[in-house]
Every structure is written in C-alpha cells, then in structure tokens.
Amino acid sequence: RVSYVRFCDGRKRAPAMPAKIKSVGVLAGEGEIPHMLFEHCIKNNIPVCAVQFDGCSYSKFPEIPVLKTKIERVGKIFDFFKIHDVSDIVLIGNISKPKITSLRPDIKGIKTLAHIAQSYLKGDDCLLKSLKSEIESEGFIVRGVDYFVSNLTLSAGVHTKTQPTLDYAKGVIEAIRHGQQDRGQCVLMHPDDCFSYEDRSGTKVLIENFARKGSVLIKVTKPQQDPDLDRPTVGLDTMKTLHSKGANGLIIQANSVFAIHGDAMVRYANEHNLFIQAIEIE
Numbered sequence: 001r002v003s004y005v006r007f008c009d010g011r012k013r014a015p016a017m018p019a020k021i022k023s024v025g026v027l028a029g030e031g032e033i034p035h036m037l038f039e040h041c042i043k044n045n046i047p048v049c050a051v052q053f054d055g056c057s058y059s060k061f062p063e064i065p066v067l068k069t070k071i072e073r074v075g076k077i078f079d080f081f082k083i084h085d086v087s088d089i090v091l092i093g094n095i096s097k098p099k100i101t102s103l104r105p106d107i108k109g110i111k112t113l114a115h116i117a118q119s120y121l122k123g124d125d126c127l128l129k130s131l132k133s134e135i136e137s138e139g140f141i142v143r144g145v146d147y148f149v150s151n152l153t154l155s156a157g158v159h160t161k162t163q164p165t166l167d168y169a170k171g172v173i174e175a176i177r178h179g180q181q182d183r184g185q186c187v188l189m190h191p192d193d194c195f196s197y198e199d200r201s202g203t204k205v206l207i208e209n210f211a212r213k214g215s216v217l218i219k220v221t222k223p224q225q226d227p228d229l230d231r232p233t234v235g236l237d238t239m240k241t242l243h244s245k246g247a248n249g250l251i252i253q254a255n256s257v258f259a260i261h262g263d264a265m266v267r268y269a270n271e272h273n274l275f276i277q278a279i280e281i282e
Helices: 034-045 074-082 107-122 124-137 169-178 203-210 236-244 262-269
Strands: 024-028 049-055 068-069 088-092 186-190 195-197 216-220 251-252 273-279
Touching: 024 074, 024 169, 034 088, 034 262, 049 074, 049 107, 049 186, 068 074, 074 107, 088 124, 088 251, 169 216, 195 216, 203 216, 203 236, 236 251, 236 262, 262 273
Parallel strands: 024 049, 024 088, 049 068, 216 251, 251 273
Antiparallel strands: 186 195, 186 216
C-alpha cells in the first residue's frame, strides 16, 4: 500500500520516486542536498544544470552546466534554464535573503520584484510562494527535492538506543506556534520548561548561543509551509553541535523534516548518548 505524508495544510505528498523528466534546473543554495540531487540526476541520466548565487559558499560541483550570478538577475537565470531545455526547477539549499535596497535587478528582475514586493516584506513563506508562482508563470514546474531523492526523512519513532526521558509535547506545540508566525522552524526546550527560539540566524546559531545541559532541539515544518519549498533540515553537524553544548537530543517531525545522512546521525547519537525521535503531527 502506498503511504502518504499529510501536511498541515491538508495536502498529501507521495514518497520520493524516480523522475522521468526532460531536464532539471537547480537554484542551488549552500549545503549537501543540492549535491545529492546532482548525483541522482547523473546516475539516472537526467540532464541537470545549476545556478550558483553570489555570496554563497559552495563546495565543488560536478561537471554540469553552471551559471554564477546574482539572485536578482531573473532574466539571465530564466534564459540559462531555457537554453538548457529545463522543464523542472528545484529550489534547494541555504540562501540568505538580501536587503531589497541592495538589489540591482535586470529588466525581468524588475518585473518580478514588482510582482513579489509585498511578499518580500511579509516573510519567507509568502516570498517563496510568490517566487514559485513567478517561476511557474514562465512555463517551468517547481518540484521539491524529495520528488527525486529518497530517504531524506525519518519515520515515526525513537531511532536511537537512548530514549527521551520526558514528555516534550509542550515543546512540540511551541515549535508549531513559532512556525505559524513565520519566525523560524525550531525551538530549544530547556530542563526548566523555558524556550529559546530560532530566528533568521538559523539552527546552528540557536544551539551555539542558547543550548545547555539537558536542552532538546525540536524542529517541525511550519503549518503553512509549501512542502516543495524551504523544508526544515537537520544533519550530522546538528548532532555534533547539540553534543558540544551538553544537550539531550533532537525531536523532528516524522516524514517531513529532512534528516541528511540519517544513518550517520543515529550512529553519532548512539556513540554520544543523545536521542533522536521523529513524531507524527496531523
């Protein structure tokens, strides 16, 4: 039987599957996931190209067509994708949103910014949904990376030898509430039942600045979030940073939050007496 993930907006999402697609264009931010997508496409003989943005730090890309440009050079980006016969676009990886006053768009970028100006000021979720609409208006299909790459999430349950010792339901509710406000995707719950909240600085900064002995990181998908855009992500580095601060473990939303190299995360957690729990959220 095919199982589905139900997101909080009522949408259902099928598990990742091999894609029979003409060509994939990647709007690539930092991190490992763009490389996982490249590997999938190359392995499955799917033509792929990528855009790298000024200000991002990248590890070496494989031998694929790459455009290096500014994020606001929208016309240049669309022309690049059309030259390479791209049918489907994936937005993936970490990109810092520049200040609108610093942008120097091309003509197409001016038109796009005019359409998304209000969204730019409202918040990341609204902005990303507006960008998706603009991309699709050019005839492209926007897909989530998990349409291509499988095993990016964890199923419900405790995945480590170490078990959580407390009921963290209050923390999960607080993480959902924080996400509803579009302020971040995670919170730290401390032993005294107080919280620290993720902001635009990101999860690692949250842990480094506020985690302490006994803290637990709780990360969930924002209820209003489009599952094809900006999915919350954790990885081995998350576990290492939690351990360095004496934290107890990690709770994530099952089948929703990306857990990069989940097996390695679990091994590290077992070696250092941390727990990893994935929970279902309806």
